[in-house]
Each structure stands twice: as C-alpha cells, then as structure tokens.
Amino acid sequence: MKIKVNENYRLLEKNYLFSEVARRVARYREAHPEAKIIHLGIGDVTLPLPKVVTRAMAAAVEEMASRETFRGYAPEAGYDFLLKAIQRHYRRFGVELALGEIFTCDGAKSDVANLTELFGENLVCIPDPVYPVYLDSNLMLGREVAFLPATRENEYLPGPAELEDAVGHALEGVIIYLCSPNNPTGAVYDHAQLEEWVRFARATGSLIIFDSAYEAFVTGDFPHSIFEVEGAKACAIEVASLSKSAGFTGTRCSWTVVPEELEAGGMHLNEMWLRRQTTKFNGVPYVVQRGAEAALSPEGEAECAALVDYYRENAELMGSVFRDCGIAFTGGAQSPYLWVTCPRGMGSWEFFDWLLEDVNVVGTPGAGFGAYGEGHLRLTSFGSHEATAEACERLRRFL
C-alpha cells in the first residue's frame, strides 16, 4: 500500500518487554518440558477474586439475562453507583472528588497510554526505570522524552532536582510521570516529597500524571493519592486500578481522576478527557462495574486487604533470602515488587537467563524498565505461598 504509516513506531523496541519475557520462557519450556518453572516475573495476581466480588458479578449476570433488568450501553465514565464507591474510597484518605472528576475505564494501562492524546508537543519527563508504557505511548506520538534517573543515591525516588539536572535549563510546562509505590523499584514517595513535586509543577506550569496502581500496598504515613497534597488538583491527573488490590488483572477495571480545575491553553482537561472517552470508549462492562463496586464496599475492602497481606508475606519471605545472601534490593515492604541488584556484576538479561535456565525462576529484567534498570531484576510477590517458598529455597541454594 502507498499509505503513510506512523513513523514513530520505528522508534519502538520490536517487542513489548513482557512479550519478550514470555517468548524466552516459551522457548525454554519447549526445550525442557519437564522443568518446573516458577513465575515471579509479570505482575499478575494468582489469588481468586474476593467472594463479595464474584457474588456481585453473578447477580449482575442474572440481571443481564432478564428483560426487565438488562443493561445496554453504560454511561461512558461509569455508572453512578461505581463513581460513588470510588468517591467514598478516596474519603478514606481525606480526598474529596466530584463524581464528574472520576472516569472509569478498562485498565490503568489503557488510561495512562490514552491520556497522551490530550497533549501537544511538550517535554515528557519519565522516571528511569519505570513501567514501560509511559515511554512507549509517548514514543508512538514522537514526543521528546527526558529521563529522571532513579538510583540507589536518591533511594530510587527522583525529585525535581534530578529533573533540572537531566534537562539542564529552566523548565516550563512539562509533563511528569510519577508512579508510587513505584513499578519496578517498589520505592514510595512520602508526603514531603510529593509536596515538593506539586510545588515544582505549580511553579513551572507543569502537569503530573500520577500512577497509583499499587496504592493498596501502602502502609503507615505515606500518601495513597497525590490529591492528599494541597494544590495537587491544579496540576495532577491520577490513574488507579483494581488489578492488584482486588485481583482484577483478568477482570479489568480502573479509573482516572481529572480534576475540573485543570486548565491549559484555555482548554479544560476534564472536558477534553470526557470528549476523548465518549468518542473512543464505550464504558466498562456492567457485570464488571458491579464487581468493582463490591470490591470497594467495606466488605470488599476487607477481603482485598487480606489479598494484599497474603502477597506481602511473600515479599517478606523473598526479602529475607536476599538479606541472608547479602544481595542488595529495595521494595517489598510497601509494594508487591522487589528490585534486586544482580549478583556478581551480571547484566539484567544475563541474570534473567541464568535464573530461568539454572533456577527455573522467571523474573523481569530491570533493563526492560529503562537504562538505569540495567543490573537489576524485578521479582513479584504475586505467586502462591507454596510457589514462592519453593522459589526462595532454590534461590538460597543457588545464590
């Protein structure tokens, strides 16, 4: 054909990180069908949906089977019952949202990637290492990207100073991605650090896109939402998800908060996002919305907390292995991820291949999350106790 394609796709790595991991695992499995491989790689949960969720979904399926209670198109941003449940969820952190500021969607991945469509050619500032979707979705649009190194020196929590260092001049109107608790490092911003980011964003007319997908793992006096910081509604959008807290990776429900006061170039981002979603999205399935509502009910939040505690125990066990073996790592405490420094100076993919082939444990190579991820490997605590314990025993033996 003689049509012009989106040339920016040539800038992308051929394979999405997790597809490449899957490819290598499949190849190994084919050659070694007897190997008992344990997956601590992709951040996928293993415990079933909370009972209150499946009860609600089963009831909703019943409704869809009957003419009197059948539901067709949902409001694109979500049914009020779900928006209100999310509104109540935020009140637990002292954050008050208008229903019109909440947009439900099929996943934080979709939301965080689709948000790029609202913007023109701004400098985009992305932590390194971080979830690859921030970078890839901006590369697809040909955006200029600056990286904020997350290193042992800054405890994997880059601040505005790192941004100014990276760019080397006074900044104005940039787009900043933050992820806390961080994927992959497990690092969490505290109140003072987020306040510093909000001050910086407001002073420079910048926008923060805050990914709180791992918020459920936060304990103690750390922020769950960027909107806990005063003034954040003038400079931040937040993306959240039920994937990790309620086991929704295969059920799909997320939400994005776009404050009504966000404005640039005379345009209201809330109205732009509504226009984007009504044009390009048709709502979350009714059955899923009822499941999400249940997950956010008091009973649901208790069941979700138990899921999170289960995974936290895995993280503690894995942490104890690396401590005992003298291998440096971060995360695991307020995050389902352990960010491990590869032993013996190995590179990320080298350590990945060694773990796969010799230990039959699958991690995720840190280099896949950015250049500063090289020399690290991400392990997740989303396995079963049994598989995680087995992996830990093997690790102890081999490390």
Added chain:
Amino acid sequence: MKIKVNENYRLLEKNYLFSEVARRVARYREAHPEAKIIHLGIGDVTLPLPKVVTRAMAAAVEEMASRETFRGYAPEAGYDFLLKAIQRHYRRFGVELALGEIFTCDGAKSDVANLTELFGENLVCIPDPVYPVYLDSNLMLGREVAFLPATRENEYLPGPAELEDAVGHALEGVIIYLCSPNNPTGAVYDHAQLEEWVRFARATGSLIIFDSAYEAFVTGDFPHSIFEVEGAKACAIEVASLSKSAGFTGTRCSWTVVPEELEAGGMHLNEMWLRRQTTKFNGVPYVVQRGAEAALSPEGEAECAALVDYYRENAELMGSVFRDCGIAFTGGAQSPYLWVTCPRGMGSWEFFDWLLEDVNVVGTPGAGFGAYGEGHLRLTSFGSHEATAEACERLRRFL
C-alpha cells in the same frame, strides 16, 4: 498550566452527538415528567443476553472465584478459544482467517478510533452521513478529511467515482472508511460494489477500514465481510462487534481483523497493531470472552438470529408507517436503522425537537452524522415490540 494541549480538540463539536441528544431529552423530561417518551434514538438494544451467553458468563464468574481456575491477565489479542470461535464464524461466509489476524477488543468504537494511531498524514475519506467516530477520531489527529456524499441519487452507497469527484484529482494512498450495512442509512453494498472498492483500493495503494458492526442484519446474497471479496486482504482491515447481534452493548466485545499481508512503508500493519494493543490494552475480561465464545457457538448463533429477527419485525412495522404516510425512507430491511426523510422540509434537529415534544418519540438527527444527513432522521428498531408499536401508532396519528 503552561503545557500545550492537543489543539485539534478545538475542531470538534463540543458535544458528541449522542450526548447532545441525551441532554435535550433530559431537559424535556425535566419540564414534562409525566411524558411517556419512547426511545428510538441511540442504537442500543433492549432484549437480554442470550441464555447460552449468560450461562457461560455465570460459569466463568465461578471460575474466577476459585484459586484453581482463576484467570489473571489474558493474552492481549484474546484467548485462543475466542479467536477460534471467531475464525469459525468467518468460515460461514467462506472467509479463512489466521488466528494471528484476529484481535479482540472492548468495542468496535474503540477499535475503529484507535486504528487511526497506526497511520501518518494521509487523506482520509469518510462517507457522509456516517457514524461520527470516524470523523472525530481523525479530527483529533488533525487529519485532512474528504467526504463521500451518500445521497438518494447513489442510493446512499457512494463508490470510487464519488471519491474522485469529491477530491478532484488522481488519488494515491488514501484511507477509506466503509460501513455496510451502513449506520445511519441502512444501505448495504452488494458484492459487485465491494469488488469495485477493493479494485480501486489496490490500484491506488489505499487502505479500506471496513466496519461490519451490523453484519448480523444482512440477508440474501450480500457480503457479511469485506474479506469475501478476493484481494481484500491486501487492502482492508475489518472491525466487527457483538453489540448488536448478541446484545453486547453493555457487555463489550468486538474484534478487528488485520491481515498479515497488509504492508506499507516496509511496516506490517498486523505487527504495528499488535504492538499498539500490547502497549495500550490489556485484553477483554475473561468472563466476557467466555460469553462471546458462547454467542458464537451454534446454539448462540441461533439465539442471536432470534434477537435480530425480533428487531427486524420492528423495522418492518416502522417502515409500513412511513410508506403509508408517503414519507421517504431507506434501510430497515438489512439493517436495524431506518433513514427517514424529514417531512414538510423540516431540518434534522427541527424534526427531532418536534418528534420529542409533540410525539414523545426520540430519534437521532441526521445532521449529526454529517452535512449530507441534514433533512433526515435515524430511527432504530432496537426497542421492544410494545414500545415500537406504540411509537408507530403515535407517528401515524401525527404525520
């Protein structure tokens, strides 16, 4: 903020067509709470999901409740069981697809809008009138658009000749949207007409994006898929949906076929779409995929055919009213839509308001589908028999 926004959003009508319709209806309802309004506007179904679908979904919810059968992230393009069901569906029309050519998604709206991301700055050719998402999603990217007038003269089925007339010079490498059965006109391309489009696309190096969302309404010797035409795999992408055939408007499942041989500028569109979907989408909910598989089973297809027949009876009843009143219309036979010429020279919104206020029937103003839709109104057959009969009686009285 000082960030730059996507300036193309200024080109959009402030309100998505159906949101504006909803706004006017809500305003009228507030002023006249006693009015018994009948909705023949938005293309939303009213019959419940087929029993075989809800049985499959209920069983899938059960699976999600148990650790042994729980499912996390799905393959982004869909589980093999669903891809194979779609593959079998196409064999009914004599079309053979590879599993890797099929990508399931949450809706034809999302797919048709997101496909724009794969392309550079091509001339985009859009029928007028047509489903507004084709235009809006291209305006959001700042694309140049040419309209193909669908008028009574060409029986609402513009061909390559109309395209050459509209653009006025030899064409090369354009993107052409076709929707058959058409939304809103109800017109259906026959084999010879689609063959002409495919010949034209191949001769000019152009790409056809074929929207077959209403394929289930096709009867007789008309194509259900553009891939029934020889050579179409070298120049066409097809978007299909279970929304109208299986009542999935609130359940959400669609698919897009991107043939492996589609190539432009040395890039394979199938690989680009896979990269897009793995980066920006996380799969259709497992429970929905099981429902979709059931809808495409032999038992499911029989139940879906009964749903379509029910709506077809509505369309016949509505058609008889307009015929008796001497009001011109098209569609209704192979489509859930009737495309009515507004009586007494009324404009689209004028007829809409009159119908709403005097007859308490909601249609969709033709002008909302494009300039050539002015003077028309779209009515849908997706209501209940009872409501449609009541609306028809009122229409007979008032027209």
